[in-house]
Amino acid sequence: MGSEVHHRTATVNGLEVFYREAGDPQAPAVVLLHGFPTSSHMFRHLIPALADRYHVIAPDHIGFGQSAMPTLQDFPYTFDALTEVTAGLLQHLGVDRFAMYVQDYGAPIGWRLALQDSDRITAIITQNGNAYEEGFVKPFWDGVFAYTQNPNPDTEAPMRGALTPEITRWQYVNGVADPSLVSPDNWVHDQALLDRPGNDEIQLKLFRDYPTNVDLYPQVHQYFRDSRVPLLAVWGANDEIFGPGGATAFGRDLPDAEIHLIESGHFALESHLHTITEHIRDFLGRVLA
Template identity: 60%
Template sequence: MVEVRHRYATVRGHRIFYREAGPHGAPTLLLLHGFPTSSRMFRQLIPRLADRFHVIAPDHLGFGHSDTPPADTFTYTFDALADLTEALLTDLGITRYAIYVQDYGAPVGWRLALRTPAAVTAVISQNGNAYDDGFVPQFWAPVWAYAKNPGPDTEPAVREALSLDAIRWQYLHGVDRPELVDPDTWTSDHRDISRPGNDLAQLALFRDYATNPPLYPRLHAYFRQSQVPLLAVWGAEDLIFGPDGARAFTRDLPAAEIRLVPGGGHFLLESHLDTAAAHIRDFLTRTVLT
């Protein structure tokens, strides 16, 4: 039985929670979660990888068990989240790692890779977007409108994403066997997102999401120059980041491995854990351990 350790670290004055498992001498895998969840999304995946890999899964600031400083005392941006993740890795003495990115974890992970390309040994993208192709217009139109002109006319549409119904939808849409998805996922996420003042932190990140697509040309250049091993294991029915976002990786990484999972949605690990874990373990064994 794999032991998963639940730890806290003080990083630049903020208390950051992270899950850790596996031998310290093994190759490191950094798991970066998305909105509106936390490292909790990896609770079943970590034991399936930690026999051969050293796994680190932090909660971003404002999520899960990490601190949630008020938005008037901390500037919530994806640059800032990447800064904290980078500082945590430095404090832990981790200089080389593979990354698993999902949703918000993608812009955090892309920033880490652009800052220190040689540190990243491999990339796993699970519905973690890197191309304009991946944006499903119906979902993203309110986000772009709010980022362009934040105010009373555009805020209600994005604030709806903080509701219990919207979070439940993120977990269940497109899933062929919704009975496999634990309701604790959306109720726990909603509880954490609803902490006093956290709505303003989340609204700030919604506004800042518009800074991510302008990074894509640099990211694509990094892919072309590095030819980093990449696996895109993707819920094929995701209505947030569609499967074209997975296929697009081959534009700059011809050897990228694309695994579209039918009947899988945005949070693929909740309904198709065995399939996703098998792809991930096989990929890491071939690319990181050899």
């Protein structure tokens, strides 16, 4: 297959799942799991940078990117449901064991995959993919948890604000020393997909489901302690959604975790692609050897 990036779809549980794929299918697999409000588009540069050595797969979650966007009546839009589709895609592709790169929403999906079968996970790269309450930055999460605890028009308003072009752009440029390194194509692309009719209700539903991720944290921490899975944290230190405390906390349950704080924000790949790629290639080259 080479380093060329292929853009494919597969049918999983009756839903069309879009994914990007590159590299030799016989090589060690690396699964890239994106966050909100983006898609596998966030990995467009990382995929070819890894595909000479690894079989790289980056799906779009249901309701995001180019994957299907069924209505709330036709799909539950919980993190459990998103995980089920991701697991189904990997089964369809015959990927039994894999390293995973998790960011934002990709983290709780990745943690669920690990809890389902810890032996399948060969290594973890977390880039602002949270697993500890220390990672939640105020005031961002105050608004989220106020909404999840008591959904009403007053608590919903800030959450709808998170779906606006201003906040989508903010997620990309906040904390980045040189915003000119970040292509505006990112937030234009993401916003166009957020603005699709009905997508706002999908995102609000996932916001309401977010506490289920926090509830899993004790199990996730036990998984870390039991498995001693190799973990690399390459974390945008200036992220005002998941702060650097979320990165350093991994060392509590995984003393051998390799933690690198990068002078960037939530989408650190956009400003520090080469730095992050070098860390990943060095890390995977050692732990998957």
